[in-house]
Every structure is written in structure tokens, then in C-alpha cells.
Amino acid sequence: MKPLDPRLLRYASAVRGFLAAGAALGAVQTFFTVAFAFLVSRAVVVVVDREPQRLPGYLVALAVTILCRSLLGWALEALAARTAVKVKSQLRSRVVEKVVSRGHAWLATRNSARLATLIGPGLDALDEYFAKYLPQLILTALATPLLVVVLFTQDVLSGVIVVVTLPLIPVFMILIGWTTRSAQARQWERLARLASSFLDAVNGLSTLKVFGRERRQIRRIGALTDDYRSSTMKVLQVSFLSGFALEMAASLSVALVAVAIGVRLVSGSLELPVGLFLLLLTPEAYLPLRQVGANYHAAADGIAAADDVFEVLADEAEGADTSVSRSSTVPAPAAARNRPAHDVLQLRDLSVSFGDDHVFGPVDLDFETGVLTAVAGRSGVGKSSLLGAVLGTVEAGGTLRWRSDSAAPSHDETAWSGQVPGLLSGTIASNVALGDDIDLDQVVDALTTAGGRDLDPGIELGAGGSGLSGGQAQRVALARALYRLARRPVRLLLVDEPTSALDLVTEQELVEGLRRIAARGVAVVVVTHRPGVLAGTDRVYRLEPTAAIETRQAVTA
Template identity: 65%
Template sequence: MRPLDPRLLRYAAAARSFLAIGALLGVVQTLCVVAVAWYASRAVVAVVDGRGVPALAEALVGLAIAVVVRSLVSWSLEAVAARTAAVVKSQLRRRVVRAVVDRGHEWLARRNSARLATLVGPGLDALDDYFAKYLPQLILTALSTPIIVGVMAASDWLSAVIVVATLPLIPVFMVLIGWTTRTAQARQWDRLAGLASAFLDAVNGLSTLKVFGRERRQVARIGRLTDEYRTQTMSVLRVSFLSGFALELAASLSVALVAVSIGIRLVDGSLALPVALFVLLLAPEAYLPLRQVGANYHAASDGVAASADVIELLDEAEAVGPSPVVPTPASEVGVVAESDALVVSGLEVHRGGALALAATSFVAPVGRLVAVVGPSGAGKSSLLAALRGAVPAEGAVVWRDAGRAPVPAEIAWSGQTAGLLSGTIAENVALGEPLDPADVRRALDDVGGSDLDPAAVLGAGGRGLSGGQAQRVALARAIHRLRRRSGRLLLVDEPSSALDPVTEARLVAGLVAVARSGVAVVVVTHRTAIRDAADAVVRIPAAASVEPVPVEPVPVESGGGRR
């Protein structure tokens, strides 16, 4: 483990500021340490030599001031460290989220989502100890130890030589212990990530496991992984305690050598009492930062290991580069008029090196409903993902008159998976937007959801609704978002696959009404009801075809569907 990864300074600007502030406070704290040793030795000498109350009072006042200033500086360093840890964690998490958004679903799908969640959650939380305990001592080791050794050399060169000769023993012990700790820490981190993945897999597949009567086996499996993580954690703690003992023993023996040398020379008269006391008080301070670095190494190792994984992920994301379909920021866009149209030219998607969507071109005018049809596996869902910028794609997607790509604020999307949350139907439809009962009711009516009670409470994953009801709530959520944000593009994937013909007819009528209100609606479907109501049909052949896909235009009369 690197004591300080330079890449951390690149990805988290707050870490750079902390190093500068920490260096300044470290120098001040070191000067206070020297002042404390100086005035303490002077106070003792004043008493031993009987120099009187004025000399003793002067030494005690100086000592008190030095102690107070040192305490204030130590508190300031801890406060800055705690603040820096919080900011650095936020900066790294924002970068990870931005990397996920920029690279899209395709890039994210190649990663273990449970491990990634553990990484940016409890993993980065362990950086608190790194900044609060480890890094400040590392700064003091680089600044305080050389200054104290220099002051000792100016007062007693022999003691300084002993310190310089014995100081390397502590780093040697740290390196030897670090090799053992790094292996144990890596195993512990792998156990934690594996436990998170196993738990997520069990929760996701719980219904299937119960159908086949295998849910009890998962209890045993998670219990076994938990025991492995507990055992590995105890191994790390055992190494931590043993290493702390070894470092303390090395530092204590080193200080003892300095004390013996000073005592011998003090007895034979070759060293004065003021100098002897001053150097003896400074000797432990010379070793203290390095001892604290070793003692806090284990407390910081979790956070450093997690930050290293985050940095590697960000490096990989930079190397991959952002998705070619990157929406323009909303602040830089022009208004999409009701006479505009979405022009898709040669849009092509590859997944894992294989062609997922053949080059596709079509026009989706605002106010019209476009149906996308084709065999399963032809790339219809990939087309919607490319339109909303979720996967890398080749080709162009632009508004004809506005001359730009669609932005997230003007796109609403409803996929094959409803993705509902625990809460009321109204809360799922609004999903973070201000909850207006009238708007929610209108969105539900547009999708044929007059039978759905907005106040009905759902369980996790929309438990309590049938498949068709969940589809309609998800589509109502997309329509609600579209109206709230005055969007112009609605993308829908198989909205009626679980509906009966009567309910489907109401849903199709709602989609047509949404389109006529000034929205370009693109619907992926296998159902004839939607295809018959569409103003245009895009037929996508099997993904192996590489010829451009034509549009089947359909005459439209005002207020009507396909004729």
C-alpha cells in the first residue's frame, strides 16, 4: 500500500489542500514540541539549582503557552482532517457516479454491482481513519522528525546520532509487517465484497429459490461467507496488535539507548543538566510520528484499499472514454418546437464486439407515434438505449430544427422492467417530483389505469400489483415526468405485453393523445394494436443485417391514428 497515492491528489482536490494546510500546522506543532521540552527542562533546572521564583515562573508561563498552542494546533489538524475526509469521499463518489453515467449501461454491466456499491459506500467511509489518523502522522513524520533531530544535533550530537541510527528500525518493522497486513487486508476486502454479492444474488433470486425449495441453502451459504469474513477480520486484528507491540518495543528500546547515553555522560560531568533534560524530553518526540504511522496503518488500510480500487476504476473509465452518444447540457440547448422532428441517421450499436443493432435510420416527428417492430433479438431495446444515451452507439440522433441531440431533461423512458419502489402508487408515479394528486390521476388515466388507486401501498419491487398493472404505473411515471419537465420525447419498451385487449386499447389511446399533445413517441412493440395505431412503423431486421432500415410512412389525419 502506498502511503499516499499521487492519483488521489488528482481525483480529489481537497487532498491537495489538506497536504498544504497539514504541512503548515505540522511545522507549528513541531515548534511547540521543542518549546515544551525547552521550558520544561528550564523549570526543572530552576528548581534543582534554586534559581528563585522569577526564573521558575518564567519557565512555567512559557511552558503553559507552548502546551496551549500545541493543543490548539493538534485540534485544528484533526478538524481539518475530518473535514477533508468528508469532502474527499464526496468528490470520489461524484466521480464514480459521473463515470457510470458517462460510460453508460454497457460499461456498468461488465461490473459486479454489489461490489461497486460496497466500494463507494462502506469502503470509502474507511477513509475517515486514513485522513484523521494516518495522513497527519505521515506529514509529521516528514516534517517534525527531521526538525527535532536537527535541534537535538545542535544541543547534543551523540544523542542525535543514536536517534538517526535507530530510527530506520521502525520503517523496517513497518515494511515487514506491511507485507503481511496487505495480504490479510486484501483477503478481508474480498470476503466483504463476496458477502455483499452473495446477499444481493439471494435477494434478487429469492422468489425463484422459494419455488424450487432452495431458499434454506442460501441461509447456510451466507452464514458460511459471514464466518469467513469474521475469521479474516480477526486475522487482521491479530496482525494489528502484534505489529503495534513490535513497533512500541523498537521505539522504547531506542529511547532507552538515548537515555542511557545521557545518564552516563551526566554522571561523569561531560553533559550539563539543562542540555541533558532538553534532549531527553525531545527523544521520544522524534520517534512518536513514526510510531503513530505504524500504529494507525491498520486503521487506514481499509480506506486506502477501497480508494485504490476506486482510483483504478476511474483510470479505466478515463481510458475507455465517454459514450459516443453524450447529451448536450441543458443550459446549452435550444427549444424544440412542435413542428420539429427527431432524426435518427445510421444508428448502430455493438455489445461485446457483436452487432446488437443494425444501422437504423428514421424520423420521429413531434406529435406523432412511431412504432418499432422486429423479431426478438433484433436490437429494438438497444435502439431505445442508444436514443437516450445509455449505450455507446455510432450514427446521429438530432432534432431536425433545433440542430442538437436530445437532452435528459426532455426525455422520458419506460422500460420492460417496471422498476417500482416500496411506497404508494402516487409516490412511484411522481418519483421525486412534487406530488400533485391531479397530475398523478391524469397520468394513470392516460395509460388505462382508472382502476388503480394512487393511495395504494406497494411492497418492494412493486409487490401487490400484477405484471400489467406494474407496466401501466411505470408508463404513467414516464408520462408524468414528461409533462412536469415539458419534455418532447417519450421512449416506451413493450408497454402492453401483459395487458388484455380492452386495457391495451385504452393504453394505446392514451399514447396517441400524449403524442398529439406535442411529443415524439417511439414505442417498441410486438403487438398489432400499437402498430395499427402508429403514424409510422420502423421495421428492424435481425441484428446480422447491416443494411439501413427504412421507415414505413403512414398517412395521418388530424386526431386519427394509422389508416
């Protein structure tokens, strides 16, 4: 990322206001910096000339100047902190919207742990970028040229020395920046690898325990942690060395000006007020540039994370021409209730491809309200991708709309239960309601219909829904979709492999419950390979890579 990447202005509008306000504050702060040097030099001259009657006026003006400088510095820091919060919020919102809009197909090509690290601690590192680096960058671009102009107006020789020596600091910054950038990139890569390894270990913990391989994974994560610690110390080492080099370059440059002023003061070719003023103002000309170099290392994590964010956001328009045609109007709940009792969700020329890999299609399907429809087919043919295309989480070609009004199903009238339960810590009732108001009667009804009448809604679950068997977790996940159906005007229920972990008796109870739901005027679509489920449905579509074969009677998978 450049010192001020134009993409930051495009994706985070709060930066524009910060730059304008920061420039204004920087200009005023530069004025008070010049005033401070002038007043101090005049106060010292008054003392040397033994004119005490003039000293109180300078001291009062100096106190006001110091107070104003302090207030301006505080205002710039507060503005930077507030802007950092806004920018992080805007970038996080854009990334989350990106992930949601691109769906599971896009997410499958990304490292989810790296993405989570990027959105979390990665963007948090922008605090240092805005709090320390960017304010100094503004002052460097604004204050340094103004101070150099003031130096030239007072003494041409001092101005020339400053102009000649100032470029030494950017040269050191560039040389050090190359080393820092590579070290920082390695550190960020190691952090992402550590997060990925930890996530993999957590996801596969039960499997590791069964095969007795958990100790090996502990050693691997420990090695990655040590690697990250070592890379962090190397970055800190570069940071300290670069700070020392920049301070040395600035100090030597100021010393050249001081020596020239001292010689001329002794020879009498330069007046004392001007000499003191130059001595006080010269370090201020170097200070912003020195601070930019020193604070670059503190902001490097945020810069690296922002680069990754911009890469994620860069392909927003990609794939737009292959998406399913959907209505842009989302019907209100009341409008959904007023729709005809019988309707058909028509899928025409529907096809799904992941990159160059064709999954299935184009196919034509009809999902009728009041009908329990099953989608069968061999493993990997795209049954779950079909549901994802209907939900809008998988990119697909073709059209998808209700026959009555040619509108795509809205999120408000769709309920869904996937293969992964996705349960959270909390009670079963809170998992079933999932943020909605908890109505215990409706929770119990949903659990009963899902074949979970033996589950107590008050049972507390651990992280990830721990405390339930696989079949029980599936029933709670399905009950969540049924609870939504009871609370909202849902006309489309999509269920993916709801009985894969259920016994035959519970499976039949579930099929009967789905048939009762369909009878209420809901289009129920079930992806399954279980013969018992297929036998209980009204219509079966067997999905093939290039076709969808319809059979009115249940078939054996």
C-alpha cells in the first residue's frame, strides 16, 4: 500500500473528511509552531538585554501558544482515532457484504481463517496508521514546506542547508522501508498461517482425539507460534534500527545548521534574535518527516491488512453476468400473505459452475406450493449447489421466479436448513429462535415437527452447539427453519439432507411433519438420498450434470 493509497479514499469515505480537517488543523498548528519559536527567541533576547518590563507580555503570549498547540495536537489525535473507528467499520461492512453477496462458491476459494484474521485483528491495526502515521504524513506534506519557506525568509544559508539535507531522511526511509515491507509481509503471512492451523485443529479435534494425533497438532501449533514470535522480534529489530538511523540523519542535519549559525553569531554577521529563532525552528522542519519514518513500522500491520482488504473488494463486479436473474423488489410480509394459495417457483435454464468446473445444468425445475419435492442424485452432482442457487448464496445462470408475479422469492419468505447445523452456545430455545422473540409453544411445536419432541428447550449448549448428538443437532437446525416458517410468511422451505443422522422412526416422523407443512401452502424442497424420505415425497427430481429427470413416484436412490 502506498503512503496514502487512493483505494482507501474510494472504499472508506471517512478518510476524505479526515484529510480535509487534518490539513486545516495542520496549517494552524504550523502557525503556532512558528509563533512558539518566535516568542521563545524574543523572550531570551529580552532577558539577555535586561529589559524585564517586556518579559511578562512574551510569557503570556507563550503560554497561550503552548496551550493552543496542545489543544490542536489533541484535536488531531482525537480526529484520527474517530476516523480509524469509522474506516474500520466501513471496510468491515464492505468485506462482509462482499462475502455474503459472493456466496459459498467464492468463499470456498478463500482461506476462511485468514479472512477472519483480516477482518478482526488485521483491520484493528489501522488504529496505529490513523493515530500516528497519517497525521504525521499530513504534517510532512503541509508543515515542512511552510517551515522551509519561513527559514528562507529569515536566513537563506540555513534554508539551503535544510533543503539539501532533508532528502537524506526519505532516502533512509526508502532503504529501510524495503526491508521493513518484506519482514512485515512475512510476519502477516505467519499470523494468517497460525490462524488457519488453529482453526483446522479446532474443526478436526474429535478426529485427532480418535486417532491419538492431538499431541502432534499441539507441537505443530507451538512451532508456528514460535515462528511468529521470531518474525515479530525481527520486525521490532528493524524498527529500532531504522528509528536510530532516522534520528541520526536528522540530528546531523540540525547540527550543520546549528554550527553555521553559531559561527556567524560569533563573527557578528547574524543577529541573536534571528539565530535563536532559526535554532528553534530548524528541528521542527525535520520532525514530521522523522515521525513518518518512525511511525511507519507501527502502521505496517494495518497497511498490510488494508492491502488484503482492497484485493478482496477489487473484484466486486466479477461474475455479475452469470448470476441468476432475480427481482430487485423484496416483497413486504403483507404482500407475501396476499399471494395466491397455489403457486409455482420456476427454475429455467439453471446451471452452476465453479470457475471452469461445470457442476450441472442447464435444467428446468418446478417447485409447487403444497407439494413436498425431493431432489436426489449421486454424491457431488450439485444437489446442495442447487439449493444454494435458489437461496442466492451460489452463483448460477438462468432465471428463478414465482409464476404468479415473475418475482424471485424474497429472503423474508424463505426458510432453510443446511447440512451443517451451525448451532451456537445458549439454550436450545435460543438456537431455534435465532435472534427472534422466543415463544416456547412455537419452539416446542417446531422441535416436535422436526422429530425432536424429546429435546428440552431449556438445555444449555456449549460452543458450536456441543452437548447434542449429530442427529439431535440436525433436528434443532431443522426446527430453526420451521420456527421461522411459523413466525413469518414463508412460502418456500429448503432442507438439505435432514435425516442423514436420524434413525428410521424419527425419519418417518420428520417426513410426515414436512408433508403437513407443505399442505399449508408451502413449497417444500428436500435434498436427500434416503429411500425412506424419497418414498414419502410427492415429486422426485433426480439431478444429473446436464438434466433433471422427474419421477412422480418415489424411487430408490
